[in-house]
Amino acid sequence: MATPVAIVAYLGLFAGAAVAFLFINLVVGKLVRPVLPNQEKLEVYECGEPTIGSSFVQFDLRFYVVALLFIIFDVEVAFFFPWATVFGKATQLSSPNMPVLAADADPGATNPNALSPQAAERLRELGVNSPEISAVGVRGATTANAPAPAIDRTAVQETARKIAKTSLWDIGVFFAVLMVGFAYVWRRGDLDWVRSTRNHAGEVVERAPITLEKVEPRGRPIGSILTA
Secondary structure (H helix, E strand, O other): OOOHHHHHHHHHHHHHHHHHHHHHHHHHHHHHOOOOOOOOOOOOOEOOEOOOOOOOOOOOHHHHHHHHHHHHHHHHHHHHHHHHHHHHHHHHHHOOOOOOEHHHHOOOOOOOOOEOHHHHHHHHHHOOOOOOOOHHHHHOOOOOOOOOOOOOHHHHHHHHHHHHHHHHHHHHHHHHHHHHHHHHHHHHOOOOOOOOOHHHOOOOOOOOOOOOOOOOOOOOOHHHHHHO
16 A cells, blocks of 8 residues: 555656646747747637627627536546546455455465455445455454454455446446437537538528618719719
8 A cells, every 4th residue: 555655756756747748848849939920920819719809898609608518528527536446446356366365465374364454455445344244354453362253255356346336337327427418418509619500491581671772972963973
């Protein structure tokens, strides 16, 4: 099991690598990229919308709709991480290579039929407290007068398999609901930046007739302008 110092070291290494990667790319880009400023490049760029008129205007609402949908479906990915943690630990515990009993990890163990430290830690992290496995053995609470009872290897692995299957069904239902929602907004056309008018091709739109009025310039009749 990783110690707190090791976890902090991993986080520091990850953060340092990310900062170094970003800094190196910025420096390389500044040194390599061509510098060709022009009027078009120096214009203000705002989400693909042309900057026409004052900045205090409301641009297309479809941008907000697409951005909101992106945030909704993107944030849902965060729920995959706790599921992956539970599924990974349950799968590891159900593996035949996992030392479930103390004898599997240490052939010279005092209580060979007790739960191994690795299996006990996985069960504790999964919150398992099953009578079939033995709560005393799961917690590893043993005394000189009350040694840890014998642990059923099959019960431990079967419990881990049930947890893995349950978590798999759980994420399947979650993903199905997510896809149904995505298909719904896609079918409604909320993801189309420019809405299609193909479905309205056969519709007849009645408009009021346009009338043209002849306006004569001030001070001069229109005939004099045409003959000038």
